[in-house]
Amino acid sequence: MSPLLPSKVKIVEVGPRDGLQNEALINGRTISAADKVALIEQLADAGISYIESGSFVSPKWVPQMATSTEVFNTIKRDNKVTYAALTPNMTGYNAAIAVNADEVAIFSSASESFSQKNINCSVAESIERFAPIIADAKKRNIKVRGYVSCVVGCPYEGAIAPEQVALVAEKLFTMGCYEISLGDTIGVGTPASVIKMLQAVSARVPSSQLAVHFHDTYGQALTNIYAALQCGISVIDSAIAGLGGCPYAKGASGNVATEDVVYLLNGLGITTNINFNKLLQAGWFISHKLGKAPVSKVSQAYLAQQSSPAQTQQS
Template sequence: MSLPSSVRLFEVGPRDGLQNEPGPIIATATKIEFIHRLAAAGMTHIEAASFVSPKWVPQMGDAAEVMAGISRRPGVVYSALTPNLRGLEGAIAAGVEEVAVFGAASEAFSQKNINCSVAESLKRFEPVLERAREANVRVRGYVSCVLGCPYEGQIAPAKVAEVSKALHDMGCYEVSLGDTIGTGTPLAAKRMVEAVSREIPVTQLAAHFHDTYGQALANLYAVMEEGIQVIDSATAGLGGCPYAKGASGNVASEDVLYLLEGLGIRTGIDLQAVIDTGYWITAELGRKPSSKVALAKGCVGA
């Protein structure tokens, strides 16, 4: 299959990128400014917050304040993670128009992450999807460990397809396939997407790859050849997974954009503006971006 002519980037930096940030709680104003800069750079889909218990994810404890403080741009979707009904109600009250739920393709990861089996986790999502439909809120589904698990090792593509289909059948408009520990390689990524796309149209799938082993860009190229047109990424390569030992950040938005531009694939996003934003947010966090492209090109704005 040929490469797509355009790709939609789903920016997860403000949520997935910041949720496990060590040290002091990041100021709400900083999170809001980060989101504003991403939208100004041309990002049309930004995961802005997570409505979870502050006890478990302290950095996301101000989700309602973040959503209230955003100056919303027309044409930009500001979504939030909602693992349960309580989180969804908080998101609805905050005016969120799209939420996400997350499952796993690995039984062991599901137990370690959310203390239940894969089947039980999917059952828990049913009332969330039902309430979201009532509130006219779109729901996106995440599947973790699609190319490997820190506890089980390799994951069968058929298992990924099974969990993805369950989320799709429940009503998720899009299913994001997450290489949580970044161990995937291009052939494995292709075979996984082939298996899932037999159950769900490939136009309703997204790739969410971590770069632990330096394979994320190669894997993204491979799955774009299979028809993937939506890529999750985090500016400056922020993020990781507390349950995945050694997992480095998400693939950097800057690196993905450089790849896409080189392939002549349209995104509508200003690469330099994203690079500048990456330098700004990492300066706020006291370090430099992990994006190779950002480090090579440098920052030209504030």
């Protein structure tokens, strides 16, 4: 392993939330809470230590997350796993507290246009809305994770200035977010743009408090993750089976697949403490429930090679 790379990486599994919320409804209905619970428990059994398990948003806007309360109340929790929830406002935050979410996440954007079109307010206003969430969470000793979207590109503005990303990330960090996840929402980043962005952000927020969240719209996610690793990032968001589409690019893939990320990390000799075979099984489970093939290239390759186990090299 290169000395420039971290020795250990934490995977933040966002499939049950960010992934499933962007999956098309199955025959007009949402995936069941029981299937979500089964997926989360399989991911925990595979060794995933952080699972974003639901989102407390209006079911009118995100119907796939309508069962989040049931999911949190049903999962058999592993005390080695953090079960987190996305909370866009105080109403959502209170709902997350009611089901004993271990952590909550809030989100802003580095793009003014995206913020206005996505949540109907400016970036500054979006951050102000989170002040009471952070204040209450601090009283309860609940950690708050912050997301910044459109960190290299926006579907409305195009390229985003790295310094703008840095300012938003710094604001969330200063307010009390212990970790800032930097999201390439439309997947347009390349190593050059990602490195410039990370250099700007890490000048204001310690690299140890940063995570990356890449979408694979243009097939650059793994390359961008490798670039981020070289910049000292050791927390990576990903979604099992590559769950989730990209609503801003018709037909495009969404989140980078956890299986592909772990395969990369294993190949680099970086510790994840994840059982790779159990991870594959979890991806096949949810893909079957969705009636689709896993987006993960690694998962597809293992499926094709099942009749020839000698060809597989990872365990």
